[in-house]
Structure formats: C-alpha cells, structure tokens
Amino acid sequence: MKSVKDHLMFLLPLLAILISVEFVIVFNRVTQNSEEKLRQSYSILVVSEKVMSPKDFRRIDSHIVSATPIDKKTIAKEIARGMQNAADAEILASLPHFYNLHLDRYLSRPEVEKIRQKLLAAPGIKKVETFGESLRAKYNLFLFLKVIFWSFVGLMSLVSLFLVVKQMEVWQLAHRERMQIMEIFGAPMLLRSGVLFRMGIIDALLATLLVVGLFMVLRYYYAPISGIEILIDRQELLYETRDGVILAAIALGIVVVTVFSVAIRSREERE
Amino acid sequence: MANVITASKLTLAYDGGRKEIIKNASFSVRKGEFVFITGPSGSGKSTLLKALYGALKPKTGTLSVGGLDMGRISRSKLLELRTHLGIVFQDYKLINEWTVEKNVVLPLIIAGYGLDIQQTQAKKLLRHVKLTEQAERFPLELSGGEQQRVGVARALSKNPFLILADEPTGNLDEFSSNVIWDLMENACDQLGSTVVVVTHRIPTIFNIPYRHFIIENRGIYEVR
Ligand SMILES: Nc1ncnc2c1ncn2[C@@H]1O[C@H](COP(=O)(O)OP(=O)(O)OP(=O)(O)O)[C@@H](O)[C@H]1O
Ligand SMILES: [Mg+2]
Numbered sequence: 001m002k003s004v005k006d007h008l009m010f011l012l013p014l015l016a017i018l019i020s021v022e023f024v025i026v027f028n029r030v031t032q033n034s035e036e037k038l039r040q041s042y043s044i045l046v047v048s049e050k051v052m053s054p055k056d057f058r059r060i061d062s063h064i065v066s067a068t069p070i071d072k073k074t075i076a077k078e079i080a081r082g083m084q085n086a087a088d089a090e091i092l093a094s095l096p097h098f099y100n101l102h103l104d105r106y107l108s109r110p111e112v113e114k115i116r117q118k119l120l121a122a123p124g125i126k127k128v129e130t131f132g133e134s135l136r137a138k139y140n141l142f143l144f145l146k147v148i149f150w151s152f153v154g155l156m157s158l159v160s161l162f163l164v165v166k167q168m169e170v171w172q173l174a175h176r177e178r179m180q181i182m183e184i185f186g187a188p189m190l191l192r193s194g195v196l197f198r199m200g201i202i203d204a205l206l207a208t209l210l211v212v213g214l215f216m217v218l219r220y221y222y223a224p225i226s227g228i229e230i231l232i233d234r235q236e237l238l239y240e241t242r243d244g245v246i247l248a249a250i251a252l253g254i255v256v257v258t259v260f261s262v263a264i265r266s267r268e269e270r271e
Numbered sequence: 272m273a274n275v276i277t278a279s280k281l282t283l284a285y286d287g288g289r290k291e292i293i294k295n296a297s298f299s300v301r302k303g304e305f306v307f308i309t310g311p312s313g314s315g316k317s318t319l320l321k322a323l324y325g326a327l328k329p330k331t332g333t334l335s336v337g338g339l340d341m342g343r344i345s346r347s348k349l350l351e352l353r354t355h356l357g358i359v360f361q362d363y364k365l366i367n368e369w370t371v372e373k374n375v376v377l378p379l380i381i382a383g384y385g386l387d388i389q390q391t392q393a394k395k396l397l398r399h400v401k402l403t404e405q406a407e408r409f410p411l412e413l414s415g416g417e418q419q420r421v422g423v424a425r426a427l428s429k430n431p432f433l434i435l436a437d438e439p440t441g442n443l444d445e446f447s448s449n450v451i452w453d454l455m456e457n458a459c460d461q462l463g464s465t466v467v468v469v470t471h472r473i474p475t476i477f478n479i480p481y482r483h484f485i486i487e488n489r490g491i492y493e494v495r
Contacts, residue, residue, distance in 0.1 A: 178366045184324065186353030187381045271285060271327050 042132035357431030
C-alpha cells in the first residue's frame, strides 16, 4: 500500500508535466500552421520606377523575406483592353515596376507602418499598399489565446515540479540512512540509488505511456468527430511518434536529475 | 612486513578543526596484527576509527591505510578501499528495511557476488554468530545483542584485509562475547586479516598475541 502511494506521488506530477509538454507541442504545431497561413496571406504591394531585386528590399528592412515581381504584361493587357488603339508595347514601356513583398512573420501595425515609411523613403518607390489587414482581429485573438495558454501550462508545470521536489524530499528521508550505510561499505552512487532509479524509471515509462495513449485516443477517436476543421484535416497534428520519444526523454531526464540530487544530498560529508 | 596503518603526528578534530580530539599521535600497525584500543568514554576511540575508514580527515599530520593517504584520497578511491574493510559500529548501523540475511551480505552485494555465494556465506556467518533462526527477520525485531552480532557477521562476510570494530561485544553477555572474540581471533590468525578493536574490556582469555593502545588526554599510547 505504501509503495503504491510512493509511486503515485511521483507518477501524478510527472503525468501533469508530460501532459503540459505534449499540449505545448500540439499547440505549437497547430499554431505554426495557422500562423504560416496568416503570414502568407499578408502582403505588401510596392510600385517602383526602378527595377529592384529582393536584396534591395531586404536592405531596406530585414523583415522582408521575399519580393516577387508582378508580370507587367498581364497588367499592360488589362489596361490595353480598356483603351482603343493603344499599343501594348507603349503601355508596357510607360508602366512602373510592381513587386509583391512577403514578411518573415505577422507583424504588428506600428511595425508594418515603419516598414511602409522606410519603403516610401527609398528612391524610386512611388506607392506602397498593404493587404491582409482584415486578418488582424483574428491574429490578435490568436495571440491572446497563446498568452493564456502559456501562462496556464507554465503554472501547471511549476506546481508539478514543486510536487516532484516534495516527493524527492520524502525519498530523501526514507532512503538517506540506507544510502549512507551502503556508502560506508563502499557502494558506488549508482548502486546506492538503484532502488530509486528503478522506481523512477518505471514511473517515467508509465507516465509516458499514459500520455501517449491519451493523445493517440485524441488523434484517432476524438479528432475525426471533433468538428474542428483543422483537426479533421490534419489529425497527425495531435500526435506524432516523435512526441513519444520527446516525452520519454523528458520524463527520464526528470528522474535522473531527481534521483541524483537525492543521492548527492545523502552523500557522506567528510569532516 | 608492510604497515597496514601508519599515523604520523596525527591530529583529529571536529567543528572545522576547533575541537581537537587526538593530537600529534604517531603509531603504526603491521599486516596481520591484532590491536585492542581502550580508553575512557569520550576519549576519541570511535573518532580514530572514523578516521581509519575515511569519514574524518586528519586536521594535521598524516594517516595512511592500506598505503593510501587518507588526507588526500578521492571519493572513488575511498569507496574502493572501503570494500576491503570490515567495519563494526558501536551503534550497529544495520539497514532496517533489509532482512538480517541481506544485511550480512551487504559487502558481497556491493562487490557484485552472485546470489548463491551470498546465500552460502550468509548461512555460514549466521551460524557462526548463532543467528540462523533470525535470518529472515528485520533488524528492529532483534534484541540489541542480536543486532550487534549481525553487525559483526556483516563485517566478516567478505574476508576483509582490515577489520575495524567499535565495541563489538558492548551489548553481549560473556558467552556471546566469547563467540565474537573467537571469530575475530580466527579472522586474524587463520585468514590473515589485520584487526583493530575498540573495547572497554580486553577479554581475559585470548589465544593469540595482541597489542594494546590506550587513548587518553588526546594522545595514543601503547601498553607494553
Ligand atoms: N560529530 C561530532 N562533532 C563534534 N564532536 C564530536 C562528534 N563526534 C564525537 N564528538 C566528540 O568527540 C569526543 C570523542 O568522541 P568519541 O565518540 O570518539 O568517543 P569514544 O572514545 O568513542 O567514547 P565512547 O567510549 O563513549 O564510545 C567526544 O567528546 C564527543 O563528544
Ligand atoms: Mg565510541
């Protein structure tokens, strides 16, 4: 009975930590996905009298990652269709150059404004238009959720880590004397803390399996009926095999650190 | 023959060196010798043993055990040395969560011996200290004298080259004491161990030659 309680006292906080971690992984995957979509739908149109290369734009502001020239012929044709007797070539020659710029991430309004001003100040650039402002409300909500989520996960991990440390102190009390006697008889640290390692590793693997199981259930059973578009489309966002490896590594890492600190703190002080 | 223990101007102290227990003591013990240490309570007998198994570093002077400088020895070397010692503690220091049998073979467990060897050795030693019946019990279910005998059996279980025993008969009647003295004599005489025993009463009947040190007024003197 006592040993079951011992296990639970370590297993439960470990579970909480691993669930937090997996949530973070999943959340990041989902948000990266949507963030990328947002980023791509946001663009800046530049009208310039000179030919400019992507490098020229990057020199103006480092947030600019790409600059695609818009084919002038199609524009010229569009214009020519509306006019009579106008030659394509003539229009083509008189047209300035158009560029579609993409940014490295979704920037705030003042940041975008700054880039706009810098572009306008550059020689040759006549006009700058931004597209995708309508997404801003969506993006801000998104940021808000992100902050809430991180606070929650951070707090949960903190409390769990605190519990792990508490359990470590319980172990310390229970095993200190035995470890010290073994040390007097020359047992190396690994042998002295063997019981704790065994217990910790079992708990770590158990916790990993439980969390992996939970997210697999979410992926295979919950996602298809969730009614959330992105989860129905991309169920693999909820769990990948790689996640299990990360979780196991984190759980084992916590065990190793915990047990070693118990072992080191129980070590004989040579006066 | 080579010295197993050499102390030269050895000073032992507690409380960061402020409380000196033994001062400027010099002595040596050769391989295979049997040494009794006596002295008043609080004179520093257990303190000397602590220094001999490396739990207390010399404040000044040098102390070498098995050729190793106890003032400079590294943790790992010290652990290695300890696997060759047989220590009996005044307060027994048994592992209460382990059975008597497992306690006895602790040195064998540490040395990585197999279970069969552990079992044969445990059986033999428990027979020697008359505790065969108690093999499966836990230390806290034994009397003080019985626990003490478990401690002695544990110290002898791996034929140590040096036995350090602190009042191994402190809690025993004359009959049980004689059983312990016989075992110690045998370890020294037959198995060639060097033995250092702290006791307040040297046994009247002792069958092998021995030396006698007295610790008094912070000094260590040999009685000749
Ligand atoms: N860890 C310690 N810190 C400070 N002083 C200590 C410590 N251990 C022992 N002492 C002191 O050192 C002195 C010698 O103690 P020690 O245990 O060596 O005596 P002893 O000769 O073994 O006595 P006894 O015959 O009663 O066992 C005592 O005055 C004791 O109070
Ligand atoms: Mg003592």
